[in-house]
Amino acid sequence: MRLDKKYAPYLNGLLMGLSMGFLMSFVMTALNVGLGPGFGRAWLAAFAVGGAVGIPTALLLAPRVGALVQRLTA
Template sequence: MRIPRRFTPILFGGLLSLIMVCVVSAFVLTISQGIQPDFTSVWLKSCLTTWPVAFPTVLVVAPLVRKLVERITL
């Protein structure tokens, strides 16, 4: 399946935010609660509740970060 290039920023934001939410929430849960028997269900709930915040945040912030990086690099 190929997705048209015009959707690149949205796909990038979706994948980046999903990966980051999964990694960070697993890390935070492990540090704060340890690995409990219900870790997977708590982790998935955490991912599902935080991803809707992370996704639009990445869509807004990523272009700003790209511009900032362009300004501070040679």
């Protein structure tokens, strides 16, 4: 299954938001709670918040950051 190219920016934002939320919530939860008992539940809660914030942020900022990079490097 392939998606139409018009959906590429949305897919990029979704995947960036999920991957960054996944990694950042893991690291920050490990630093704050430790890798002991309760880590999994705390991490999943942090990941839910990270995804809820990260995906819309990535969708909104990615086009603007791309345009800024184009202006700074052209």
